Amino acid sequence: MTDFFFNYGIFLAKMATIVAAIVTVVLFFVFLAGRKQSVNKDNIEVKKLNDKYSELAMMMNANMLHKDALKKYLKQEKDKFKGVVKEIKSGTQKKRIYVLNFHGDIRASAVSSLREEITAILTVATENDEVFIRLESGGGVVHGYGLGASQLMRVREKNIPLTVSVDKVAASGGYMMACVANRIIAAPFSIIGSIGVIAQVPNFNRVLKKHDVEYDQFTAGEFKRTVTMFGENTDEAKAKFREEIEDIHVLFKDFIVQNRPDVDIVKVSTGESWPGIRALEKNLVDELKTSDDYLLENSEYADIYEIKYVSKKSLSEKIGFQVQRMVDKLQYG
Numbered sequence: 001m002t003d004f005f006f007n008y009g010i011f012l013a014k015m016a017t018i019v020a021a022i023v024t025v026v027l028f029f030v031f032l033a034g035r036k037q038s039v040n041k042d043n044i045e046v047k048k049l050n051d052k053y054s055e056l057a058m059m060m061n062a063n064m065l066h067k068d069a070l071k072k073y074l075k076q077e078k079d080k081f082k083g084v085v086k087e088i089k090s091g092t093q094k095k096r097i098y099v100l101n102f103h104g105d106i107r108a109s110a111v112s113s114l115r116e117e118i119t120a121i122l123t124v125a126t127e128n129d130e131v132f133i134r135l136e137s138g139g140g141v142v143h144g145y146g147l148g149a150s151q152l153m154r155v156r157e158k159n160i161p162l163t164v165s166v167d168k169v170a171a172s173g174g175y176m177m178a179c180v181a182n183r184i185i186a187a188p189f190s191i192i193g194s195i196g197v198i199a200q201v202p203n204f205n206r207v208l209k210k211h212d213v214e215y216d217q218f219t220a221g222e223f224k225r226t227v228t229m230f231g232e233n234t235d236e237a238k239a240k241f242r243e244e245i246e247d248i249h250v251l252f253k254d255f256i257v258q259n260r261p262d263v264d265i266v267k268v269s270t271g272e273s274w275p276g277i278r279a280l281e282k283n284l285v286d287e288l289k290t291s292d293d294y295l296l297e298n299s300e301y302a303d304i305y306e307i308k309y310v311s312k313k314s315l316s317e318k319i320g321f322q323v324q325r326m327v328d329k330l331q332y333g
Contacts, residue, residue, distance in 0.1 A: 042311045044120045049099065049304040053296060095302040096129040099295065104137025104174055108144025115151050116309040122158060130161045130302070133181070134291045139172025139194060142248055148173070149255070152180040165291035166190045171273050175284070176252065179259045184285040185294060192279035195256065196271030197249045199241070205232045260284070 098121045104110050121131060133152070139145065155162045164170070164181035171194035178184050186192060208215055208230060215230040226237040226244070253269045262283045279285045295304055 042116070042309070044117070045308040045310055047306040047308070049295060049306055050299050053299045093128075096125070097295070097298060097302045097304045098125060098129065098131050099304060099306040100131065100133045101306075101308070102133055102135045102137065102148075102177070104135075104140065104145070104148070104177075106140035108137075108140050108148055108173065111144055111148040111151065113309040113311070114148060117307050118151050118154055120309070121307060122154065122160075125158070125160050127159045127161075130163060131155050132163045132165065132291075132295070134165050134167065135170055135174060135178055136166070136168050137171070137174030137177070138169050138191075139174050139176075142173070142197070145173025145176050148177045149180050152177055156180060156182070163294075165289075165294060166192065166276070166285070167291055172196065176255065179256050183287070185287045185289045185291075186276035186279060186285040187290050188276045188288050190276040190279075191273050192276055192284050193268060193273040194271060195252060195269040197245050197252065198271075199245055201227050202229055203227075203233060204230055 100114065100117050100121075102110055102114055118131075125131065137145075152162060152164075161183075162181045163183045163185065164178045166174075166178060166184065166186040167190060168187070169191040170178040170184075170186070171191055175193060175195060205215070217225065217228060217231050219225050223240055226241040227233045249269070253265050256263060256269075257265050260283065264282070268282055268284060274282065274284070276285060276288055280288055298304065
């Protein structure tokens with residue numbers, strides 16, 4: 001019996017050694033993969049949209065034109081290609097349009113990608129080029145969209161023409177960003193405006209009192225905390241909070257006047273939103289047009305590049321992002 005347990009112990013020790021060796025090898029490869037991923041984690045993707053439009057035109061004509069007409073079309077395309085080659089050899093540089101897509105949420109999380117995309121563009125763009133942003137946002141936190149507007153100001157400060165296109169919505173913080181542009185185009189029924197500030201704070205003080213729960217809060221500084229979720233909000237605290245909100249609204253209005261001086265700020269800063277058609281009448285936008293029309297029209301005269309910052313997230317980052325989205329949805333609807 002003793003020999004049995006002795007041999008069994010040796011067997012377990014060998015198995016433990018083998019398992020430990022396997023685990024060590026696996027962890028080693030995971031470590032190497034992690035290092036490789038960290039090195040190649042972030043990058044900028046560049047896609048030429050002219051090729052997309054050419055392929056669409058080729059596909060449509062190939063299926064619709066008769067034989068003779070198709071031959072003529074193909075000859076025209078061949079001549080056009082020769083012209084492009086000739087321009088390249090002569091050193092002639094076409095205007096370049098850099099296209100960015102900004103889809104803003106309440107937390108303005110897309111600003112982190114926007115700053116990288118703009119940095120990449122500024123390394124190569126000239127005053128003869130253009131930055132074109134397809135912007136969609138209903139607004140959100142002031143500091144997030146304020147940073148987004150500051151990123152767009154970097155383009156303006158380099159004297160590179162900036163165009164913002166609104167196909168669906170640019171409201172509140174979204175319009176704060178849009179107004180930085182030299183030119184704003186909007187779809188006729190897009191939503192524009194909401195130049196106001198809102199803050200909502202639920203208060204559970206009565207519920208706590210009902211259940212004999214005391215809430216203590218300790219601060220240093222008269223206005224370190226004004227309104228709270230659990231304490232009793234005094235009239236003075238509420239007044240101070242309203243004062244802070246009003247000050248942000250004043251800064252918002254001043255920023256719009258600075259960038260769009262033709263706007264009647266008194267009439268448009270009521271917190272209302274308008275369809276693109278009405279926004280044009282109020283000088284909130286400059287032209288009614290979709291981003292698709294704008295880019296298609298310019299594809300004949302400019303090289304159009306879509307720029308996208310890609311960041312590969314780890315599993316924990318992905319889970320955290322999804323959890324935060326759920327929290328935002330529950331909090332803001």
